[in-house]
Amino acid sequence: MAGPHLPDTLLVGCGDLGAAVGRRLADLGHGVVAIRRRGDLVPSPLRGLSADLTREVPDLPPLDLAHLVIALTARPRTEEAYRATYVDGMGRALDALAASGRQPRRAVLVSSTAVYGDLPPDVLIDESTPTRPTDGPARMLLEAEEVFADRVPGGTVLRLSGLYGGDSTFLVDRVREGRITDPHRWTNRIHRSDAAAAIVHLLTRADAPERLYVGTDDEPAQLGDVATHLAARLDAPTPPPADPALGHGKRLSNARLRASGWTPEHPTYREGYAG
Template sequence: MAIRPSVMIAGCGDVGSRLGLRMSRAGWTVFGLRRQAASLPVPILPVRGDLASPAVPRGWPNGRLDYLVYAASASQHDEAGYRQAYVEGLRNALGWLQQRDQQPRRLFFLSSTGVYGQHAGEWIDETSATEPTGYTGSVMLEAEALALASGLPTTRVRMAGLYDPARPWMQNQVRAGLRVDREPPQYSNRIHRDDAAGLLACLLEKDLAGAPLDDCYLGVDDDPAPLHEVVDFLRERLGVTHWAEQTMTRRAGSKRCSNARARALGWVPQYPSYRNGYAGVRPNAKG
């Protein structure tokens, strides 16, 4: 009987849970680590642990562990919180592997397109200069460097803005009538949460099959679009006609991210554009 491949998803939140369910259906043994692990969906095997602690979690598996997916997110949105979540948390997770004498086949580190500081609508790919203007991108680059220096084969997956109509942050901004700048166009990049999980699943399956992987992929859909176009689309879907005095605030720059490398590997987004992802939005819907 073939041995089931195993993966530990450290920081198993929303995207991690979606990934874990996909890999479980594909026959993998999936461990999910988080502070409130009891809430993880079956059949993800819950591991209660705190990435802020250097002590190995009591439920950490013994023996072979084929893959580590580091998918933490910051609960405290300042520089200290980012460093704790992405740098120190990763350092602790790598320490746990060492203490358990585990050598995964590959480490996947969920990063962000925030490592790019371009702001004039430039096209960006994995080879573009990373010159972030804020602490979020700088700390993420620090964490990426730690991952690359781990001694494990490492792939960084730089995700754009994650969205899901069931989490209506953007729709609420539009319902409030918040304005966006139209000139110059402010390009925005995004990826549906299901597609983010699908890309990670694709990378895991490809690596298990022996396909060569690059050390970096951009997780974005096919349609980097000016933010005002996204807002106009949602205003029409939601039936919003008023404008507020306030302007929508954005932390990211203005750039267009290419997913050509991920697509060349065989990944196909289920929601190639925000138009697909938000297609079900209705005026009276919660999302």
């Protein structure tokens, strides 16, 4: 851990996930600086640093750097926005770090399982599965992973499946409004708190992490099954049932992350949507 005066953690991006990671690290006694377009929105006890990474290199404060987390968010979901944020924006943050002469002891880049594209559901996707991005945003995420691997020796990429939990009510709203139109699609998700815990775990575990992990819960599920579970809890219209014979989309495995010592608090959607 850093000395008593200098922060030892840099968050590049501090949306809901980054803030959750920062608070967990602060609870462990780490000093955290978080870059966000509006630094005043960074929650206490994190220290906010205002910078628009799509346009400028941030002016970093003195750091006794141990941990680097890159958890950026791009809007809208276009190739241009993803390049500006994930490739060029991350590059500017890494330029600032290089100018400071600091290299983190541990670093995690948050990426997405979108880089795999869709595979037949009889294929259980893991870290050994070749990537095949099918659109511009996914290609930019994969390019960002490559830049990170080149510029941050020993860094770890965590490819997350669909985040949910916290203030996110996207699927709940669709179920309540009866707007489930593809019940046969296989879906994969991870609760935001479990994703944050996974990042902190990879930063702080005793043994060095591997270079790549898939972050998802224990149970890929067809959308119709998840929606039926939610509809019963919400007293909402019963959605169309899922049919495994018609299943399409990818299924993901978290076996490597599990084997590293991470255990999700919400192993399936049932626990995750219990609140």
